[in-house]
Amino acid sequence: MFQVVFIASIINALANHGCVCVKIIGGRDVKRGSGSFMASIQCADEHVCGGTLIHAQWVLTSANCALCYFQKIKTTVVLGTHSLKDKKQAQTLNVIFAKPHPAYSKNTEQNNLALLKLDQAAKLNKFVRTLSLPRSTKDIKYGTKCDVLGWGQTDVDDDNSSDTLKEINLTVIKRQLCNSKIYYNLNPVITDDMLCAGDEKGRAKMCRGDAGGPLICKTLIKQFAGIAAFEKDCEAVNKPGIYMRLSKNYVKWIKETIKRQMGNNHVGVN
Structure with a gap:
């Protein structure tokens, strides 16, 4: 019971911080398979955040989404599922390391990024794919x-x-x-x-x-x-x-962080 209440307090803390999440109001269902890079970040088996699989063993998300891990609560990532209830094709992996951007500021919201390392590489297939980082890091024009x-x-x-x-x-x-x-x-x-x-x-x-x-x-x-x-x-x-x-600096930080953590086992991030 305590853990349930504590998880709820974490979710509320995120909400009060003003940085919780995207509510898809008026959205449409994603075509099955087209979101194969999506990750559901879960705190004690409850969905709290989204993320993106950018490497078989790494998920990119916002710094706020690493809170559960740093509170030492079981943090997992669910991959390969369109429905959070129907996990027939899903892969559930444990988060064993979290790295917020070193210059992240809660006050200014600058550098609000984090990397999550999984306990093992995801099995890539038609349900689970990585999403490449942008080749061009030029600014995105307004109106895009x-x-x-x-x-x-x-x-x-x-x-x-x-x-x-x-x-x-x-x-x-x-x-x-x-x-x-x-x-x-x-x-x-x-x-x-x-x-x-x-x-x-x-x-x-x-x-x-x-x-x-x-x-x-x-x-x-x-x-x-x-x-x-x-x-x-x-x-x-x-x-x-x-x-x-x-941006160029963020993509550089992402690649260098993964390389540093993976050592000789590093496989490049696209």
């Missing part, structure tokens, strides 16, 4: 169309996560506008390492269930562009979601 995926809450009146993986279309918004009084008013400051994205009216799509999930943007090609980081007010129409942009 993107998709975000997650198992997050689908109804503002229901705190439960979605059973099925969902996605929704978003549009990248100018940082200047996102930093204006209309939106975030520099609290926090949306930096060049962040992307601000919402629907056609700039409304929020983040709340409870999928921080750490991937933002896939349609540039010349579809590419992995960012990580769902935070949302200050789930219900506000003027608080778009904020994503950590996979």
